[in-house]
Amino acid sequence: MRRVDGEMRRLCAALLCLCVLGSSQWADACSCLLSHPQDAYCSSDIVIRAKVVGKKLLKDDPFSTMRYTVKQMKMYKGFNKMQHVQHIYTDASESLCGVKFEINKYQYLITGRVYEGKVYTGLCNFNERWERLSLSQKKGFNHRYQLGCGCRIKPCYYLPCFVTSKNECLWTDMLSYFGYTGYQSLHYACIQQKEGYCSWYRGVSPRDRTTTTNATDP
Incomplete structure (x- = not known):
């Protein structure tokens, strides 16, 4: 019973979050899903x-x-x-x-x-x-994003969130921001690594080596 109650609470939280995110668009009859x-x-x-x-x-x-x-x-x-x-x-x-x-x-x-x-x-x-684009976004559109088109960016609207396959990166901007202005949206790309796993990547400068974090970071 506790497990069912917990699932119901999480479902209600997800629906509430989606309503908040879409309320302004619905008022104008235009509704869009947020995307990285x-x-x-x-x-x-x-x-x-x-x-x-x-x-x-x-x-x-x-x-x-x-x-x-x-x-x-x-x-x-x-x-x-x-x-x-x-x-x-x-x-x-x-x-x-x-x-x-x-x-x-x-x-x-x-x-x-x-x-x-x-x-x-x-x-x-x-x-x-x-x-208005961050430096990382400009680099992303220039060449980095295309390296991750085989990856899946999985939105997280409420905790806990988990990745379910090796090609997923967990996108948590909605927990504290709305969409494009979040930290991951501004500074990270989800890139497939040599091992076949996808993980968040942030390049600091052209001279730096590739820096990666695990699928739940940042």
């Missing part, structure tokens, strides 16, 4: 750094679409899909997960999917001003 930036990289067709230089509202769609014109600075993923991105498409309404970019102000890290030769993105994708 590495997962955002691995699940995207296109990852670029670009400056948004123009926009146009397309009225010929059932649901209005905003087309952003971008000046691509660098492509990190997607060469097999297209060589150069000129336009980014998103829903015109934030309530339908459309993302808003400022024009001629910032460089953005933009992730998205390709459909019929067009790049689509939204609030559930990872889109952030470049200068």
